[in-house]
Amino acid sequence: GAGVSQSPRYKVAKRGQDVALRCDPISGHVSLFWYQQALGQGPEFLTYFQNEAQLDKSGLPSDRFFAERPEGSVSTLKIQRTQQEDSAVYLCASSLVGGLAGTDTQYFGPGTRLTVL
Amino acid sequence: AQSVTQLGSHVSVSEGALVLLRCNYSSSVPPYLFWYVQYPNQGLQLLLKYTSAATLVKGINGFEAEFKKSETSFHLTKPSAHMSDAAEYFCAVTTNNNAGNMLTFGGGTRLMVKP
Numbered sequence: 001g002a003g004v005s006q007s008p009r010y011k012v013a014k015r016g017q018d019v020a021l022r023c024d025p026i027s028g029h030v031s032l033f034w035y036q037q038a039l040g041q042g043p044e045f046l047t048y049f050q051n052e053a054q055l056d057k058s059g060l061p062s063d064r065f066f067a068e069r070p071e072g073s074v075s076t077l078k079i080q081r082t083q084q085e086d087s088a089v090y091l092c093a094s095s096l097v098g099g100l101a102g103t104d105t106q107y108f109g110p111g112t113r114l115t116v117l
Numbered sequence: 118a119q120s121v122t123q124l125g126s127h128v129s130v131s132e133g134a135l136v137l138l139r140c141n142y143s144s145s146v147p148p149y150l151f152w153y154v155q156y157p158n159q160g161l162q163l164l165l166k167y168t169s170a171a172t173l174v175k176g177i178n179g180f181e182a183e184f185k186k187s188e189t190s191f192h193l194t195k196p197s198a199h200m201s202d203a204a205e206y207f208c209a210v211t212t213n214n215n216a217g218n219m220l221t222f223g224g225g226t227r228l229m230v231k232p
Contacts, residue, residue: 004160033219042121042207042222043161056217091160095218103149103168104218108160 002026004109006092012115013082021077021112025094032075033106034067035091043091049075082116089113119144119210123223131231136195138226140182140208143189148210150191151220152182155205164206167191178202203230 005024013019025032031050035043036059045059051072060067064083069075079086093106124139142148149168153161165176172184182193191208205227209220 031217033217035220040225042123042209042225043220045219045221048217048219050217056219059219093161103166105163105166106218106220108153108162110158110160 004092004094004107006090006109006112008112009110010113010115012117014117015083016081018078018080019082019114021079021090021114023075023077023092023094023109025073025075025092026096026107027073029094029096029107031095031097031104031106032069033093033095034075034077035093036061037089037091037111039088046077046090079114082114084116087114087116119148119212119221121208121210121221121223123206123208123226125226126224127227127229129229129231130198132200133197136180136193136198136202136228138193138206138208138228140191140193140223141189142191142208142210144210144212146212148212149218150182150184151209151211152176152180152191152193153207153209155207155225157204161207164193198228198230200230200232203228 034046037043048056049069064080066078089111091111092109095104095106120143122141151166152164165174167184175181208223211218
């Protein structure tokens, strides 16, 4: 069975450009998470979807970051007017259930490495 | 609020030696705890998780961890290191939350295995 996939794997952008990062979760998974991993650090939460509903976006660092999951499957993380501090690996994870399921395992994709020049 | 501290950003052991990676957590409610491993240019892979059942949790690749509430710890161990264990290890915590179960990660520990 296919795991979580992300594309592109690598993205180089000039400062000020807009980028879009795609996540394909495991089929049937209700929950989808985006995390940002800076070099040498642990991942940090950005946003969470339960099906198509974005229930938590408290981790998005600025209004330049926007995420959507319109049909409850594929998700896109968009960063407008990229800045050098946006350079990081962006990880997507999905899990089978939502809500009060702290024990539910999150399955991670390989990430997209974004470099902003 | 919840947080995780991993003591030692780098740990080096000899092949065949005991592996001990430390993790301490802070949580105002009962936590669920996870250890993930990350190989270069790959995503995170779950090693094991504590879900309030047995306090000693066995995972893949011979790893295990023990939940100690009195010490707020969830250290990861393996009796005998293999070269293939060289990777970055992350401890993470979550709790039941109406808005979702996002993971809070520690800063990671890079394990190096010497021949």
